[in-house]
Amino acid sequence: MSLANRRIGLLHHVGGGNLGDEATLESVAENIKRRWPTAEIIAFSMNPDDTNTRHGIVSHPIRQTGWSVGYKPAETDATFKASVKALVRNCPPLFSLLKAGNAVARQTTGILRELHFLTSSYRHIKSLDLLIVSGGGQLTERDGPWGFPYTIFKWIVLARWAGVRCMFLNVGAGPLTGPLSKLFVRRALAAAQYVSLRDQKSRDLLDEIGFKRACPVYPDSAYGLQFALPSNVIPLERRSHPIVGFAPLPYPGPRVYAAEEDQIVYDVFIGKLAGFASWLLGQSCALTVFGTDIGVDPMAVKDFETVLANQLGINSTLYSVDRTASVHDLLATMARMDFVVTCRFHGVIFAHLLNKPVLAIAHHPKVSDLMADLGLSNYCVDIRNFDLNLLTDRFASMIANAEDIKSRMAVTTTRNRQRLTNQFDELFDADAAATMAREPSWSWRRRDQTGRLSCG
Template sequence: MTSAGETPVHVGVFGLLGSGNLGNDGSLEAVLGYLRAEHPEAVVDALCGGPEAVATRYRIPATRLHWYRGEYRTASRAGAIAGKGLGKLVDAFRTAAWVRRHDVVIVPGMGVLEATLPLRPWGFPYSLFLLCASGRLLGTRVALVGVGAAAIADRPTRALVRWSARLAKYRSYRDAQSRDAMRAMGVDTTRDEVYPDLAFALPVPPSGPSGQVCVGVMDFHGGNDDRARADEIHRRYLEGTTRFVRALAEEGRPVRLLTGDDCDTTVVAAILDAVDSPLVTAAETSSLADLMKETAAADTVVATRYHNLICALKTGTPTLALSYAAKSDALMAQMGLATYCHPAREIDHDRLLGQFRSLEKHSAELRQTLAERNRAAAQQLTHQFTALTTALFPATYQAHPYQETP
């Protein structure tokens, strides 16, 4: 607690939060849980993509990340292009002014150091660089906590990501390959640690198996280097996923479609229209807690989005990954399910069904494996939050470690 007369520590959270991506918001929720448990005296606010949603859901003040409201719309007219250009200049001053008001800024999880999905350097990489550069110039401690990273081919994006990481006060990663990628891009990772994804710190809702299969879908068009083949990749992914869902429905299996971002609803609609079976339904989810309720109630899960996989694994449900990036393969290996990965870009219907049959056949032993791995993840995240307190709150550090919510 803050003593009388002391100024409370001001903590900012930063990122594409409140913008419809449930995984990003789940990482924020985990960090807010840590702050409220270990640093209840902290004054917390956000600079984020969806300030209205963040302020309403998490009860903290929030400011819009970009001055130009059309930042994520394609600019084709001269006025829109000029607005975006001016916005980049204004954002440099806005970001610095926001950073100046804080003692600590935390970037909670997310794949902020990767380009596994389409990404332009002047988008979020530029915003992250402004944050980290402002922190270094103004003496505000910036922490990249449990983030994802990957090797980036595009030179401007790679440069912005590399300098953002170098300028941060604290870095930790959600898997070893993320740390390796940053080292390969020229960042000194000697003191950087690897911990499980922050979403593993969230509580698991009580539930019991319902007999259904959850299929998590994604508006998938490939990665940053696949722009020329984006439409083809999307078509093949949608056809493969639809065929798999149809096969389950024809066997009389109830299927529950899950999303992880607002844009995924178009894929859900396409599958429902193509399969046209009362056994196939769509879940309405607005948080990782909602997703966990769905996956906890499932017998098995087949999913694409990274945080759909985390929700299923966290609840101990046998899971098969339609993997679109190396981070998914790493996560499945970490949780003891490396055998159950299938490439999202090249779905082979017969092989996918074979993997699914094997997943169901070994369900009991896989649930035991997941229980053991989840206990280990909880212990590691306890160390993560204790290390974060030591690095960012030295004056208020208390010897007792952060305790994960059961």
């Protein structure tokens, strides 16, 4: 194998609209290309068409049924099936017979389709030299054990059967509670030549489920993203009103709320956010409403606007809504903000990269853990029990301490970016490339736990 023909696969559950996950994929791809310019990058995604368009790289599906933006199942033959069902319902005996037969056929067909998909996937993966599970919260039982855990496990198994080296790069873990989910994750990690995590809580969780190998912890790969700041950003001291970026999300879940109690929680949450936004406008702040997940956040933004208009009498001329659909456009928009209020993990990271003081409304422990790592716990509230008084108090404190916050954020941003640079330099240096080209059974060099490489 010549160095010019090196092919790297990046596997990530992207394509649903989460711009944070898109940022990690882009960061990994561009950092590899910077060090191995002749390498060919291939993506394995939940939405290959979107990934190809967004990142300009050849993309393949990682499951039989992928996503469209919004995490909805990709278009299938559902309309045809619905028509057939409507016809047979008019004949109850036939409907009962078909229903019973369908249960058996569905299991058999599902197995056959999966075998066909695995065969097709094997053809894609056997041409690779390296498969990287490229960041994000990949080690989770979202959608149950047959969702993320099985998907990761089957691709690692396929790669190993094909003699392809595997790497988990700065991934997040949790929740993992089911025994089958734990088994899939544990076996997948054990088959990889290199594993690194994006936070200590993920490392601790893997230890709890029985994966005892020493693996380093690095910052989220989004910190390695290269971007250009817009040239027309006007400093706060030259403006009469600070710009506050405000990012609602659909809580408690990213999909349509089936349970009545979830809808009640959601309505209360959006009402609290609207009340806080009204307070910000009353403090002469300019408000820019945005989202970091273009798949599901727009529906929360729309509901937020409805509450502002119908319950608080605030029309849309008093604030702006950002509807950008790419990572770099979003960063350009956020660069014009002075302060950020967000609920999402990568919303915090984007604010951190841009050195914008951030108030986090944490919907997941990973958000509060990140804020703690940044020394910003005082500006993080729990989404389950916050109120308007708590938000206004924390925001006022953030304003008063803005310069100190920005100074500390700048230090940690530099540190995180440098640590990722060191990691990528060592993982994808010339020696590693030459070894890959020379040895068909190449494996990563083992280092001790304090080194930048481990898990040989």
